[in-house]
Ligand SMILES: [Zn+2]
């Protein structure tokens with residue numbers, strides 16, 4: 001990967017780039033992800049430490065702290081787009097939502113987590129991915 005991966009929110013106010021290949025990717029079926037996305041699961045990818053850079057709209061980004069040590073949820077305050085999550089302990093641990101990338105991020109989700117809380121109205125697809133009732137070890 002030569003050119004940085006770019007992405008942005010729905011309104012275009014927030015723009016960002018990821019300058020190193022993504023590290024891992026998964027679907028999260030937890031209740032928090034269902035609530036914040038309005039969908040059955042969230043697809044996201046962990047970035048290499050220090051490789052995410054906001055190029056526009058830093059002032060539009062808001063952080064929601066779900067409490068209980070859960071990852072912060074960052075979103076655009078103008079259009080509501082979910083952008084990425086961040087560890088409350090280490091700001092370098094960041095997972096970007098796959099839907100905000102401009103182009104194919106190259107990586108594919110390799111497992112499903114928190115499937116114990118999967119939405120009853122959308123069956124888990126028979127895609128062969130590993131499934132974890134909670135977070136994988
Ligand atoms: Zn926006």
Ligand SMILES: [Zn+2]
Nearest residue numbers: 028029030033
């Ligand atoms: Zn989740």
